[in-house]
Amino acid sequence: MIEFQNVAHGYGGSPLLSGMTLTLAPGSFHFLTGPSGAGKSTFLKLCYGELTPVAGRISAFGQDRAEMSRDDVARLRRRIGVVHQDCQFLDHLPLEENVALPLTVAGRAADATELKELLSWVGLSGQVRSLPPSLSGGERQRAALARAVIMSPEMLLADEPTGNLDWEMSLRLLTLLVELNRMGTAILVATHDLNLIRAAKAQVAARVLRIKGGQVQMAGAEL
Amino acid sequence: MRAFLGRLGALLTGDPRADRVVPPSGAAAWLTLLSAGAMAFLAVFALALSLATGRLAERWAGALSQGATVRISAPAEQMAAQTRLVLDILAVTPGVGSARALDTAETRALLAPWFGPDLPVDSLPIPQLIEVTETGDGFDAEGLKLRLSAEAPGATLDDHQRWRRPLVAAAERLRSLGFLSLGLIGGAMAAMVTLAAQAALAANGQVIRTLRLVGARDIYIARAFVRRFTLRALAGAAAGTLAGMIAVALLPAADEAGGFLTGLGFAGTGWLWPLAIPPFAAIVAFWATRAAALRTLREVQ
Ligand SMILES: Nc1ncnc2c1ncn2[C@@H]1O[C@H](COP(=O)(O)OP(=O)(O)OP(=O)(O)O)[C@@H](O)[C@H]1O
Ligand SMILES: [Mg+2]
Numbered sequence: 001m002i003e004f005q006n007v008a009h010g011y012g013g014s015p016l017l018s019g020m021t022l023t024l025a026p027g028s029f030h031f032l033t034g035p036s037g038a039g040k041s042t043f044l045k046l047c048y049g050e051l052t053p054v055a056g057r058i059s060a061f062g063q064d065r066a067e068m069s070r071d072d073v074a075r076l077r078r079r080i081g082v083v084h085q086d087c088q089f090l091d092h093l094p095l096e097e098n099v100a101l102p103l104t105v106a107g108r109a110a111d112a113t114e115l116k117e118l119l120s121w122v123g124l125s126g127q128v129r130s131l132p133p134s135l136s137g138g139e140r141q142r143a144a145l146a147r148a149v150i151m152s153p154e155m156l157l158a159d160e161p162t163g164n165l166d167w168e169m170s171l172r173l174l175t176l177l178v179e180l181n182r183m184g185t186a187i188l189v190a191t192h193d194l195n196l197i198r199a200a201k202a203q204v205a206a207r208v209l210r211i212k213g214g215q216v217q218m219a220g221a222e223l
Numbered sequence: 224m225r226a227f228l229g230r231l232g233a234l235l236t237g238d239p240r241a242d243r244v245v246p247p248s249g250a251a252a253w254l255t256l257l258s259a260g261a262m263a264f265l266a267v268f269a270l271a272l273s274l275a276t277g278r279l280a281e282r283w284a285g286a287l288s289q290g291a292t293v294r295i296s297a298p299a300e301q302m303a304a305q306t307r308l309v310l311d312i313l314a315v316t317p318g319v320g321s322a323r324a325l326d327t328a329e330t331r332a333l334l335a336p337w338f339g340p341d342l343p344v345d346s347l348p349i350p351q352l353i354e355v356t357e358t359g360d361g362f363d364a365e366g367l368k369l370r371l372s373a374e375a376p377g378a379t380l381d382d383h384q385r386w387r388r389p390l391v392a393a394a395e396r397l398r399s400l401g402f403l404s405l406g407l408i409g410g411a412m413a414a415m416v417t418l419a420a421q422a423a424l425a426a427n428g429q430v431i432r433t434l435r436l437v438g439a440r441d442i443y444i445a446r447a448f449v450r451r452f453t454l455r456a457l458a459g460a461a462a463g464t465l466a467g468m469i470a471v472a473l474l475p476a477a478d479e480a481g482g483f484l485t486g487l488g489f490a491g492t493g494w495l496w497p498l499a500i501p502p503f504a505a506i507v508a509f510w511a512t513r514a515a516a517l518r519t520l521r522e523v524q
Contacts, residue, residue: 078439088433092246105439
């Protein structure tokens with residue numbers, strides 16, 4: 001699904017990540033951990049094409065990133081749902097239109113019932129008409145999750161999706177992710193939260209990638 | 224061209240949902256509306272100037288092409304000889320296209336308005352008229368006059384229309400200046416719309432990034448801006464054109480004296496020309512915004 005071959009990346013010439021070779025397979029469930037500033041968000045941006053590798057090869061759904069046109073990248077993003085760390089929304093549109101945005105930009109109309117179900121699934125039924133700036137951090141993250149899955153993507157990338165959530169809400173969100181994974185969506189979650197990883201491992205066969213010294217390693221069973 | 228018109232049509236009918244993804248663009252929108260209106264207003268006058276001076280040049284050139292006349296007053300027995308002599312002189316004068324002696328019927332027709340149709344041309348000492356047409360640059364009137372007075376004392380050159388020659392040149396120059404102004408107005412409008420569009424694009428950097436992240440194609444994002452600015456330019460230019468046409472229509476009428484300034488305006492189907500200004504403004508805005516949008520988008524991954 002997404003393959004990294006000896007990929008390296010750095011900002012402004014200084015290397016950050018290097019020698020990454022790994023595969024994110026269909027239906028897999030991965031966590032990505034590492035200290036702040038290790039490059040977790042950078043890794044995700046490489047996955048959905050916001051960044052291009054400085055060296056090595058990334059291919060997504062069989063297509064080489066280096067050969068993708070800008071329209072190809074747009075199409076890639078319709079197959080990969082992303083919960084961004086900073087949850088960017090269109091502040092002038094109410095929540096429900098923000099959640100339906102991936103459909104809108106693809107020229108499709110949202111099914112009203114499905115949209116309602118999705119919003120109640122993330123517990124935001126009461127805020128459908130709210131503008132994003134008026135939402136709490138946790139509400140924004142749940143809205144971002146709803147937006148990320150509305151296209152029924154084949155893969156979901158989530159960057160610190162529980163960063164602003166209390167433990168109870170984190171577990172709820174984890175349950176949503178596990179549910180999606182059971183329906184066949186490949187999932188990659190970048191997080192600091194080791195408790196969340198432990199909780200997940202009790203439910204699915206999740207694997208943990210750790211960024212250490214600019215390398216991505218498969219973490220052992222100690223977690 | 225057909226593909227372009229199709230795209231323009233799709234753009235104008237639009238998709239209201241796609242429209243909403245870009246927030247209303249305040250000042251930039253007003254700037255576009257206003258500048259398109261002002262430019263269209265000016266364009267109407269530039270167009271009126273071009274068309275009016277064009278008409279004037281044509282009319283004056285028409286008067287010029289009637290050319291000059293040589294009038295020969297001589298005793299009846301010398302008339303034929305002098306006529307032949309004058310025709311010979313004219314034949315070798317540079318700048319004379321053709322020279323032709325009017326026959327009795329034509330002379331009678333010319334004089335009829337003054338003396339009535341029953342004028343006994345044959346028995347009156349009516350001068351013989353020779354019609355002279357000029358080639359492009361015209362002849363040297365002073366030289367010809369001197370030569371005629373020396374060789375055919377009865378002949379006088381009447382070149383009363385020739386004073387219009389520099390005026391025709393001036394009118395033609397004015398017409399070109401009018402068209403040049405139209406070009407400059409179009410260019411200035413393109414520049415204004417580009418600036419306004421760039422301001423709107425810069426103010427919406429976050430919106431553009433978010434749209435890209437959720438899978439919007441460049442053309443989708445560009446279209447949201449292009450549609451907005453094209454419609455604004457169209458509306459502004461329509462208002463400006465209308466105001467300009469009303470102003471031109473209210474100018475004093477051209478009837479008395481037919482002076483140049485009073486003739487400024489549109490005549491007949493000329494009134495259709497300004498109607499091309501709003502669509503033209505829309506096309507200019509379309510391309511200017513599209514170029515600005517695609518340029519901005521290249522910097523967003
Ligand atoms: N656009 C950028 N330009 C320059 N440096 C950047 C840029 N984005 C990130 N960095 C740097 O790259 C490093 C990794 O950033 P990244 O956001 O990938 O870290 P992270 O692992 O996601 O951290 P966190 O857990 O705090 O979110 C950081 O040192 C950051 O300052
Ligand atoms: Mg991060």
